[in-house]
Amino acid sequence: MSTAASPSDSRESGGGAAPVLELKGVSKSFGAVQALYQVDFAVAPGQVMALVGDNGAGKSTLIKCIAGIHPISDGQIFFEGQPVDIHGPKDAAKLGIEVVYQDLALADNLDVVQNMFLGREEVSSLRRLDETGMEKKATDTLASLSVTTIRSVRQTVAGLSGGQRQSVAVAKAVMWNSKVVILDEPTAALGVAQTRQVLDLVRRLGQQGLAVVIVSHNLHDVFEVADHVTVLRLGQNVAEYRVADVTQTQIVEAITAGTLSKVPGQADAEVVTA
Amino acid sequence: MSATAPANTPSPAAATSAASDGLGDHARRWWADVRAGDLGSLPIFVGLIIIAIVFQSQNDRFLTSGNFVNLIVQAAAFIAIGMGIVFVLLLGEIDLSVGYVSGVAGSLTALLLLEDGASLPAGVAIAAALALGAAIGTLHGVLITKVGIPSFVVTLAGLIAWNGVVLLLIADRGTIVLQNDLVVGFSNDFLADGTAWIVAVAAAAIYAALLLNERRVRSAANLPTGPMSLTALRIATFAVILFAVVAIANQDRGIPFVLVVLAVLFLGWTFVLNRTRFGRHVYAVGGNAEAARRAGIDVDRVKIAVFAICSMMAALGGIILASRLRSVDPGAGGGQILLYSIAAAVIGGTSLFGGRGNIKSAVLGALVIASIDNGLGLLGLSSGTKFVVTGLVLLAAVTVDSVSRKGRAQSGRA
Numbered sequence: 001m002s003t004a005a006s007p008s009d010s011r012e013s014g015g016g017a018a019p020v021l022e023l024k025g026v027s028k029s030f031g032a033v034q035a036l037y038q039v040d041f042a043v044a045p046g047q048v049m050a051l052v053g054d055n056g057a058g059k060s061t062l063i064k065c066i067a068g069i070h071p072i073s074d075g076q077i078f079f080e081g082q083p084v085d086i087h088g089p090k091d092a093a094k095l096g097i098e099v100v101y102q103d104l105a106l107a108d109n110l111d112v113v114q115n116m117f118l119g120r121e122e123v124s125s126l127r128r129l130d131e132t133g134m135e136k137k138a139t140d141t142l143a144s145l146s147v148t149t150i151r152s153v154r155q156t157v158a159g160l161s162g163g164q165r166q167s168v169a170v171a172k173a174v175m176w177n178s179k180v181v182i183l184d185e186p187t188a189a190l191g192v193a194q195t196r197q198v199l200d201l202v203r204r205l206g207q208q209g210l211a212v213v214i215v216s217h218n219l220h221d222v223f224e225v226a227d228h229v230t231v232l233r234l235g236q237n238v239a240e241y242r243v244a245d246v247t248q249t250q251i252v253e254a255i256t257a258g259t260l261s262k263v264p265g266q267a268d269a270e271v272v273t274a
Numbered sequence: 275m276s277a278t279a280p281a282n283t284p285s286p287a288a289a290t291s292a293a294s295d296g297l298g299d300h301a302r303r304w305w306a307d308v309r310a311g312d313l314g315s316l317p318i319f320v321g322l323i324i325i326a327i328v329f330q331s332q333n334d335r336f337l338t339s340g341n342f343v344n345l346i347v348q349a350a351a352f353i354a355i356g357m358g359i360v361f362v363l364l365l366g367e368i369d370l371s372v373g374y375v376s377g378v379a380g381s382l383t384a385l386l387l388l389e390d391g392a393s394l395p396a397g398v399a400i401a402a403a404l405a406l407g408a409a410i411g412t413l414h415g416v417l418i419t420k421v422g423i424p425s426f427v428v429t430l431a432g433l434i435a436w437n438g439v440v441l442l443l444i445a446d447r448g449t450i451v452l453q454n455d456l457v458v459g460f461s462n463d464f465l466a467d468g469t470a471w472i473v474a475v476a477a478a479a480i481y482a483a484l485l486l487n488e489r490r491v492r493s494a495a496n497l498p499t500g501p502m503s504l505t506a507l508r509i510a511t512f513a514v515i516l517f518a519v520v521a522i523a524n525q526d527r528g529i530p531f532v533l534v535v536l537a538v539l540f541l542g543w544t545f546v547l548n549r550t551r552f553g554r555h556v557y558a559v560g561g562n563a564e565a566a567r568r569a570g571i572d573v574d575r576v577k578i579a580v581f582a583i584c585s586m587m588a589a590l591g592g593i594i595l596a597s598r599l600r601s602v603d604p605g606a607g608g609g610q611i612l613l614y615s616i617a618a619a620v621i622g623g624t625s626l627f628g629g630r631g632n633i634k635s636a637v638l639g640a641l642v643i644a645s646i647d648n649g650l651g652l653l654g655l656s657s658g659t660k661f662v663v664t665g666l667v668l669l670a671a672v673t674v675d676s677v678s679r680k681g682r683a684q685s686g687r688a
Contacts, residue, residue, distance in 0.1 A: 132491050
């Protein structure tokens with residue numbers, strides 16, 4: 001199972017559903033720095049895929065490539081089986097890929113509804129903002145995710161706790177019939193109770209049939225919510241496991257000492273066979 | 275924030291109480307907000323009352339209808355320019371060039387109206403001056419966003435350069451006296467008493483209709499609405515203030531035309547800021563530019579548009595000023611125009627750090643500044659005293675902002 005050679009095959013035999021998002025041989029370099037090297041990665045609907053790795057392993061670069069913030073240098077991205085080019089955040093959003101960044105990208109001075117519709121405000125006649133429609137939709141989305149801790153959707157985000165902010169950011173991401181939701185370190189800045197809220201939320205996303213990618217340093221969280229885990233090390237995919245089949249020790253081992261395939265000849269051979 | 279089970283309970287409770295709570299609950303919540311540092315327009319109303327008491331006790335001509343009308347006309351230019359400044363401050367940027375941009379617009383209007391020169395119709399001259407303002411603002415915006423020069427530097431350069439342009443335009447003519455009735459009448463003509471009342475009653479009726487319609491739409495969508503008594507109170511307050519203004523002004527010369535223009539602009543820009551996508555994006559860029567960019571908002575375009583609006587409002591302010599003085603001289607745009615306009619927006623409660631503020635703050639702030647200017651003038655005090663007092667008021671306003679910001683931070687509302 002720990003293989004960088006043919007990850008998609010192993011998943012299809014193990015996971016069942018066809019992946020909604022699949023990366024094949026994706027590389028990204030910033031000048032002389034090779035941030036990603038021949039990474040294969042896939043996630044299927046209803047799956048919660050954890051993406052783990054040490055600092056500098058390329059986790060953030062990978063999700064930024066998927067989100068269209070960085071153009072990829074090499075390789076191909078497939079969405080629902082079709083090869084796609086993602087040139088910017090709008091392309092990713094159009095496909096149904098939403099990213100919740102670690103900083104959440106919420107504007108503190110705007111209220112919950114305004115943040116959830118930021119950049120995609122709905123307008124009625126006379127180009128007027130459809131405030132009632134948006135407020136209703138936001139309330140419904142929060143309710144569907146069982147987010148009950150927010151007193152009013154008309155309070156500014158500045159007054160919310162970390163867990164509530166995370167909930168707003170996640171609700172913002174799933175409101176648009178998205179198919180893939182990527183969460184970057186969703187629990188990094190949270191206390192125990194709030195981490196629980198957010199992990200419950202992540203689990204519900206998976207149960208609703210979304211493909212969820214969760215980037216995390218915290219293996220406890222990974223074991224709690226994820227059903228698959230992909231390990232990156234120095235920009236390469238060094239291992240993939242089903243969480244049920246693996247121990248924390250094995251994952252830590254892969255994070256710190258996973259076998260690298262950065263022997264160019266070997267990497268090239270893989271591309272040819274793929 | 276504890277675990278989900280206890281946190282579950284307040285939500286349905288809040289939903290039911292929102293429908294049934296009365297005026298008292300709203301008053302308590304408002305007072306709680308104030309104590310938490312969310313002061314709104316409270317300090318400015320307190321300030322205006324203090325100013326009125328102090329000056330009235332020193333000179334009983336301060337609170338007369340005649341002086342009230344003077345005050346409106348004196349504040350008009352600062353209100354107009356301040357509205358533009360509010361947009362720029364909402365982005366967390368600054369525009370130091372508004373003074374001399376207003377001077378350029380005033381000079382251009384005067385030149386285009388010259389009877390021995392172009393002698394254009396007033397409408398065309400005003401439109402040309404406003405278009406020039408918008409073009410100047412666009413130029414500033416492009417330099418700030420596309421070239422990446424800080425707005426402070428671009429508009430500081432503008433401050434110097436547009437001053438030069440004023441001199442190039444009219445220095446060799448000296449003072450140009452405005453002959454055009456329409457442009458001069460802008461600040462110096464008044465609505466007939468009856469017309470003013472009709473406009474005021476119509477405005478109050480429209481305001482009531484809008485508020486009631488909003489209630490109807492919200493309750494139709496099953497969203498919480500405030501208590502009916504609060505809506506009634508808001509309508510009554512609006513109507514009382516409006517009718518008082520008309521009644522007082524009508525005792526003297528009446529409502530100046532420029533006030534009608536400002537009211538229309540106030541409504542228009544408030545609508546743009548609160549009810550349109552563009553306005554929402556202005557707040558978003560000021561609150562968190564990176565979040566706005568990631569949400570797909572074209573941040574550069576928003577900024578350029580805001581600088582264009584700011585310079586256009588400055589141009590309008592220049593025309594109003596020229597109209598009040600009935601002339602344009604080579605000193606146009608200088609003096610206190612720039613600093614008073616920025617101070618008006620800040621005193622009114624628009625944050626210098628972006629994302630917080632509204633058009634109302636330009637109006638209220640300009641009223642404070644014009645009152646001080648006017649009151650100290652009535653007392654016959656020197657310009658030196660005027661500037662010291664105005665400076666202290668600005669400092670006090672920013673202090674209130676900073677202290678209340680600390681309060682907000684401590685109560686988690688920063």
